[in-house]
Each structure stands twice: as C-alpha cells, then as structure tokens.
Amino acid sequence: MRRLLALAASVTLVAGCGWSGEDTAATSSGGGTIDYWLWDSGQQPGYQKCADAFAAQNPGLKVRISQYGWDVYWSKLTAGFIADTAPDVFTDHLAKFAQFADLGVLRPLDSLEATSDINDGDYQEGLAELWKGQDGKRYGSPKDWDTIAMFYDPAAVADAGIDPASLQNLTWNPQDGGTFEKTIAHLTVDKNGIRGDEAGFDKNNVQQYGFGSDGAGGAGWGQTQWSAFTGSAGWQATDKNPWGTHFNLDQPVFQQTLDWYFGLARKGYMPSFAEIGGNNPIGPDKEIQSGLAAMALDGSWKISTYTNLTDAAGTKLKIGIAPTPIGPSGKRASMFNGLADSITTLSKQPSQAAKWVKFMSGAECQNIIGESGVVFPARPSGTALAVKFNKEKRGLDVTPFTDQVQQKTTFLFPVTTNAADITALMIPRMDAVYIGDAPVSSLTSLNDQLNNLFEVAG
Amino acid sequence: MATVTPVRKRRADDTKLAILFIAPALIGFVVFLLWPTLRGIYLSFTKFNLLTPPEWTGLDNYVRMVQDPVFWNALKVTVYYVVINIALQTALALGIAVMMQRLTKRTWLRGIVLTPYLVSNVVAALIFLWILDYQLGIGNQVLALIGLDRIAFLADSAWVIPTIAVINVWRHVGYTALLIFAGLQTIPESMYEAGRMDGASELTMFRRITLPLLRPILALVLIITVVGSFQVFDTVAITTRGGPVDSSRVLQYYIYDMAFGRFQFGYASAMSVGLLVVLVVITFLQYRLTRASSSDLA
Numbered sequence: 001m002r003r004l005l006a007l008a009a010s011v012t013l014v015a016g017c018g019w020s021g022e023d024t025a026a027t028s029s030g031g032g033t034i035d036y037w038l039w040d041s042g043q044q045p046g047y048q049k050c051a052d053a054f055a056a057q058n059p060g061l062k063v064r065i066s067q068y069g070w071d072v073y074w075s076k077l078t079a080g081f082i083a084d085t086a087p088d089v090f091t092d093h094l095a096k097f098a099q100f101a102d103l104g105v106l107r108p109l110d111s112l113e114a115t116s117d118i119n120d121g122d123y124q125e126g127l128a129e130l131w132k133g134q135d136g137k138r139y140g141s142p143k144d145w146d147t148i149a150m151f152y153d154p155a156a157v158a159d160a161g162i163d164p165a166s167l168q169n170l171t172w173n174p175q176d177g178g179t180f181e182k183t184i185a186h187l188t189v190d191k192n193g194i195r196g197d198e199a200g201f202d203k204n205n206v207q208q209y210g211f212g213s214d215g216a217g218g219a220g221w222g223q224t225q226w227s228a229f230t231g232s233a234g235w236q237a238t239d240k241n242p243w244g245t246h247f248n249l250d251q252p253v254f255q256q257t258l259d260w261y262f263g264l265a266r267k268g269y270m271p272s273f274a275e276i277g278g279n280n281p282i283g284p285d286k287e288i289q290s291g292l293a294a295m296a297l298d299g300s301w302k303i304s305t306y307t308n309l310t311d312a313a314g315t316k317l318k319i320g321i322a323p324t325p326i327g328p329s330g331k332r333a334s335m336f337n338g339l340a341d342s343i344t345t346l347s348k349q350p351s352q353a354a355k356w357v358k359f360m361s362g363a364e365c366q367n368i369i370g371e372s373g374v375v376f377p378a379r380p381s382g383t384a385l386a387v388k389f390n391k392e393k394r395g396l397d398v399t400p401f402t403d404q405v406q407q408k409t410t411f412l413f414p415v416t417t418n419a420a421d422i423t424a425l426m427i428p429r430m431d432a433v434y435i436g437d438a439p440v441s442s443l444t445s446l447n448d449q450l451n452n453l454f455e456v457a458g
Numbered sequence: 459m460a461t462v463t464p465v466r467k468r469r470a471d472d473t474k475l476a477i478l479f480i481a482p483a484l485i486g487f488v489v490f491l492l493w494p495t496l497r498g499i500y501l502s503f504t505k506f507n508l509l510t511p512p513e514w515t516g517l518d519n520y521v522r523m524v525q526d527p528v529f530w531n532a533l534k535v536t537v538y539y540v541v542i543n544i545a546l547q548t549a550l551a552l553g554i555a556v557m558m559q560r561l562t563k564r565t566w567l568r569g570i571v572l573t574p575y576l577v578s579n580v581v582a583a584l585i586f587l588w589i590l591d592y593q594l595g596i597g598n599q600v601l602a603l604i605g606l607d608r609i610a611f612l613a614d615s616a617w618v619i620p621t622i623a624v625i626n627v628w629r630h631v632g633y634t635a636l637l638i639f640a641g642l643q644t645i646p647e648s649m650y651e652a653g654r655m656d657g658a659s660e661l662t663m664f665r666r667i668t669l670p671l672l673r674p675i676l677a678l679v680l681i682i683t684v685v686g687s688f689q690v691f692d693t694v695a696i697t698t699r700g701g702p703v704d705s706s707r708v709l710q711y712y713i714y715d716m717a718f719g720r721f722q723f724g725y726a727s728a729m730s731v732g733l734l735v736v737l738v739v740i741t742f743l744q745y746r747l748t749r750a751s752s753s754d755l756a
C-alpha cells in the first residue's frame with residue numbers, strides 16, 4: 001500500500017514529461033534503437049526476422065524486441081506509461097486499445113509521415129477500421145487476425161466411431177443442442193467406460209469430456225468459450241460496434257444460449273469450473289493433451305501450440321480442426337479479432353517508430369510472418385502463405401478458420417470504452433453462472449451495471 | 459553532587475547528535491510514509507487515472523465505497539481470512555515456541571522451523587497452486603489414492619480462503635514462533651524451578667507461568683501479525699485472483715485491481731484510507747485489551 005501511494009505521488013511529475021510532442025531523436029542523429037514489445041513468444045522469431053530485414057533497409061536503425069507473458073505484459077506496459085519506460089511501439093489488443101486511447105497514451109498514426117498512408121483496403125475486410133478511435137484517428141496498424149474453430153483429438157473421435165467428416169457440419173440449438181450436443185455426449189466417457197449418451201452414464205465421474213472449457217469467458221466476451229454460439233444465434237454484445245454504449249446481456253437469446261452452454265457442464269459433457277483450475281484455467285490445449293477433453297473451441301493463434309502437443313511419452317499428438325457449429329441463425333459464426341501495432345506518446349522518436357510500424361504492416365514483413373505459420377497476417381497475401389505453410393509443413397487444413405472470413409460469418413470483437421471496468425464487472429458474474437451460484441437471469445443486473453458505466457461517463 | 463553547568467552542556471550536545479541520528483529515519487519517514495499517506499488521502503477525494511491530472515470530486519469516492527457491495531464483501535472476506543490465519547498461526551507458533559524452549563536446545567532444529575519463511579510469498583503460492591491443482595496436483599492425487607474425493611482447494615468458493623490462510627500459516631508460523639520464543643527467553647528459569655519445587659506439571663506451568671508472563675510479547679506479536687494479515691495480497695494474486703466470483707477478493711486485491719487494472723486511483727485511494735482506519739481501530743483495541751504496554755514480570 002505504501003508503495004502504491006508513493007508511486008501515485010511520484011507520478012504526476014513523470015506523466016507531465018511524457019506529453020511533449022517533440023521528435024528529438026529523429027531530428028538529431030537518426031541512429032536510434034526502437035523498443036518493440038510483444039506477448040506471444042511463438043511470434044518472436046518471425047518478428048526478429050522482420051526486425052533484421054528492417055535494420056538492413058534502414059541503416060542506423062535497430063529494433064529491440066522484448067517479450068513478456070500476457071498478464072505481465074499489460075501491467076508492465078501500464079507501469080511503463082506511468083514511469084516513462086514504455087516502449088516506442090507495442091503489440092496492441094482490441095480489448096485494451098480503447099482504454100489506452102482514452103488515457104491519451106497512443107499516438108495517432110495519421111499524424112506521422114511513414115504511417116499516414118496506411119490503406120484500409122490492403123487488409124482483410126474490417127480489420128483496419130477497428131483501430132480507429134472515436135475521434136476517427138488511426139491508433140493501430142493491422143498486423144494479424146484470428147478466428148475460432150474446434151480442435152479435436154482424432155483418436156478419441158475414432159474410438160467413439162464418429163466419422164471426422166461429420167464434425168465439419170455440426171449444428172446446435174438452445175433447446176436440444178442439435179447434432180453438436182449429440183456428438184459431444186457420445187465423445188464423453190465416464191470412469192466405467194460408459195458414454196455420455198448411454199444408459200447408466202455417471203456424470204459425476206467423467207474420464208473424458210466431449211467438450212473442453214476455457215473458463216466462463218468474462219474477460220474477452222466469451223471469445224474462446226460461448227461467443228461462437230451466441231454469435232450463431234444472431235446475438236450482438238452491443239448496440240453498435242465499435243463504440244457501443246448499450247449492452248445486450250439482458251436479451252433472451254443471449255441468456256438462453258448461455259443457459260444451454262453452461263448446462264453442458266451440468267450434464268457432464270464439459271468440465272466444471274473447479275476441474276479446469278478455477279481462475280487459473282489450464283486451457284483447452286492441455287485438456288486435449290491430457291485426455292480430459294476430446295474436442296474444444298480455441299483460437300487460430302493456438303494452431304502451432306496444438307500441432308506441437310505431445311503425449312506423456314513425448315510422441316507428437318495428431319490434431320484435427322473443425323469449424324464452429326451452425327446455429328439457429330442457419331450460419332456458423334466466429335469472433336473476428338485482430339492485433340495491431342501502436343506507437344506510444346512517450347516515444348522519443350515517433351517518426352522512426354512509425355517507419356518500423358509501417359514495415360510491419362507492409363507485405364514483406366507480413367509474408368515473413370505468414371511463412372512462420374504462427375498467426376494469420378492481416379494482408380490477404382500473408383494469410384495465403386500461412387494457409388499454405390500449415391497445409392505443406394504440418395499437413396493441417398486450417399480452412400475452418402479462414403472460411404469464416406471468406407464466407408463472411410464473422411462478427412467483430414466488441415470494442416468499447418471503459419473496457420477495464422467491463423472486464424472487472426463481467427469476470428465474477430460470468431464465473432458465478434458457470435459455477436452454478438447464479439442463474440443466467442442474473443446477467444440482466446450485470447447488463448444494467450454495464451449500461452450505467454456509460455451513463456456516468458456520459 | 460555535580461554542578462549544573464556540565465549537565466546542561468551535555469544536554470545541548472545530545473540534541474544536535476540526536477537530530478543527526480534521527481535525521482535519516484525522519485527523512486525516510488517523511489518522504490516514504492508521511493507524504494505518500496497525505497497524498498493518498500488527498501487523492502481519495504479526487505478522480506484520478508494516473509496519466510491525467512486529478513480532478514477534485516469531494517466525498518464521491520467515500521459515498522461510492524459505502525454503497526459498494528463488493529467493498530463490504532471484500533472487508534468480510536478479509537476479516538474471515540484474518541481470523542483463520544491468526545488463530546491457527548498463533549496457536550501453532552506458541553506450541554512450537556514452547557517446544558523449542560522446553561524440549562530442545564539444538565540450533566539446527568530451531569533453524570529448520572524458520573525455513574518456510576525464507577521462501578518468498580510468490581514462490582510459496584505458486585508451489586501450493588501446483589500441489590493443490592485439481593487434476594494434476596500431487597495433493598489431490600494423494601487424496602484420490604487414499605480413496606477420498608478430490609478437492610478444488612483453490613477453485614471452490616468454500617475452500618479458497620481457508621486454503622490461502624493455511625498456505626500463509628505454513629510460511630509465517632516459523633517466524634512467529636521465533637518471536638514468541640524470544641519472549642519465552644525473558645521468563646526467568648527460576649520461575650519454572652519454583653514451579654517444579656511445588657510439584658506443578660508442564661501443563662500447569664504453561665498456563666500459570668508461561669502464558670501470563672508472555673502476555674506483552676504475545677500482544678506485540680498479535681498486533682504485528684494481524685496488521686500483516688489484513689494486508690494479504692500476493693498469495694491471492696497468484697492463486698485465485700479474487701475468485702471464484704468474489705470469494706477470495708480480499709480488500710488489498712480489490713484495491714490493487716481498482717487502481718492498476720481499472721485506472722481508478724481515486725477510488726482505490728479512498729478504499730486504502732478505509733483500510734487504514736480499520737487497522738488503526740483494530741490495533742488500538744488490541745493494544746488496550748491486551749495491556750501490551752505493561753508486564754506482569756516485576
């Protein structure tokens with residue numbers, strides 16, 4: 001506590017310093033080192049290659065890449081803004097970007113020479129627009145995108161006598177769960193070897209769950225949990241996106257879908273909150289790896305994680321991918337999210353930083369990233385290379401991820417202001433519904449709380 | 459009888475010297491404690507996000523605090539934690555200290571008692587998080603092996619606070635025992651000799667001699683550990699992040715999350731002032747009730 005107060009005390013001075021708009025380094029020597037931060041260790045080698053290419057083309061300029069894990073990343077960044085140790089350029093996330101724009105720590109890219117001509121049309125549709133603030137200025141240059149699909153263990157599917165091809169066209173509905181629920185019920189096996197759809201199934205002693213879980217989804221609008229279902233039921237989180245100010249958690253379609261979704265845990269087809277480790281969830285990849293789950297929703301950024309899974313003996317596990325199930329709307333759905341590079345107002349060399357951002361948003365770097373096969377670059381050419389890499393090097397068909405974009409069945413990550421407050425309010429309430437401490441109808445009062453945030457800020 | 463003059467001279471010298479010796483501590487106190495505390499109290503009356511200047515809002519934060527159910531729940535959860543933590547820790551520490559004094563004189567054995575304290579809170583929390591993991595933790599595998607049901611120690615709302623309390627007892631009990639042990643050393647051996655002469659048993663001597671004479675030290679230990687216990691943070695941050703739902707959202711974690719997660723430094727400061735008031739009241743009461751400033755040894 002003392003430290004917190006001391007920190008708070010020393011802050012106003014420092015914050016004042018960070019505001020100068022002078023571009024000192026650029027006008028002086030031009031021999032700067034650009035600090036760049038990212039959180040995904042899987043992407044660091046690819047971006048190191050980009051950095052090397054950038055240094056070769058810009059004599060005197062160097063990029064220093066630092067990688068921190070997701071949680072540490074954001075607290076370090078916040079501390080960096082306060083203590084003037086923030087990087088010049090950092091990988092930004094849609095869930096965080098609005099907050100930073102509000103705090104005034106992001107530099108509009110339009111105001112910098114190198115990045116002023118970034119063209120929305122160069123990227124997958126809709127990605128670039130997401131990074132424009134309410135003031136219409138661009139705060140991030142698109143680097144990659146992601147969608148959701150189901151990863152499954154082919155061995156478990158074969159054991160259940162299920163044809164893998166049938167997984168490509170599953171349907172669900174909030175009444176009986178459709179062919180999706182039938183499939184995961186059959187993939188579920190209890191301690192006695194009885195399957196979830198057979199008589200005598202013991203839902204309290206399950207050996208293998210048909211469907212894995214990534215928690216209650218309060219932190220990211222159910223991105224890897226329920227968003228594929230609420231989305232294919234036709235639900236939208238806010239009145240408009242981006243910059244919605246009214247929330248739709250009180251709508252029956254949302255509450256019915258969640259009641260059905262979390263009901264899967266009560267039926268014994270999906271592990272409970274406690275079983276996946278509560279607030280420290282082990283993640284769907286480890287659930288599939290350990291045999292706790294046969295199939296699970298996860299994001300395209302995890303493709304390389306899944307293809308590198310091994311069993312206890314160290315042998316690589318086979319992995320299959322199937323698209324999200326088709327919902328009551330007659331279509332499938334996936335959240336469409338993207339990362340971007342942002343320049344901080346604390347950067348002493350914004351015009352140099354902009355050159356690096358411009359390079360990362362360009363075809364050369366995005367093709368390098370595409371060929372590393374870790375994520376889907378924002379440019380269509382980079383995306384094509386990533387698809388090719390997975391097909392040829394991993395023997396993996398990743399079209400369940402890309403089809404969502406091509407067939408326009410995606411919906412965008414809800415971008416709003418007050419994002420930190422929304423997350424803080426949502427996590428405990430969503431957890432309570434997952435655990436079974438509160439009914440889905442309790443989300444109506446959560447919705448009122450969220451709406452109130454905007455009335456107060458109004 | 460000495461003359462008055464030299465005494466006066468010495469006093470004048472003392473003052474200068476005293477100031478010299480006190481200065482480092484005083485500067486530290488003012489810079490790192492008094493000023494930040496005053497600044498924190500000021501910030502509690504503002505709306506402040508760290509990056510833009512604070513904005514005076516009067517009592518708004520305090521009104522919000524009184525109406526915030528999560529704050530009151532956090533206070534309740536914290537008190538629940540403190541009660542379990544302190545009761546268990548003090549009882550165990552007292553037992554260990556008495557055994558250290560009455561049963562063994564071996565230094566290495568006394569040293570071993572202190573070892574958990576050498577492990578940092580974060581490391582201890584991480585290790586227990588792994589040991590107690592529902593699926594993979596060795597703790598739960600042992601439970602399953604002896605035929606008991608697995609327990610979601612850190613993911614079940616009924617278990618989290620007791621579990622976190624016990625983790626911190628494990629880490630702090632040795633240190634607390636050492637403090638109490640130091641207090642035991644101040645009790646003259648002659649008291650026990652007299653007790654033995656009168657044919658008192660170990661248990662009677664503990665009740666009639668050890669406990670009463672240990673009271674001032676025990677009171678001090680209690681005040682220190684209770685204040686420390688109210689400030690529980692790192693174990694919660696590592697193991698549960700306040701969950702499930704709000705069942706382990708202790709006050710310090712709520713304050714931290716409000717400040718560094720939600721950028722509401724004004725409201726976080728107000729809650730810090732609330733915690734300060736709670737601690738001052740509790741410490742004052744403890745001090746009075748345990749008569750910590752007087753000893754029965756005279």
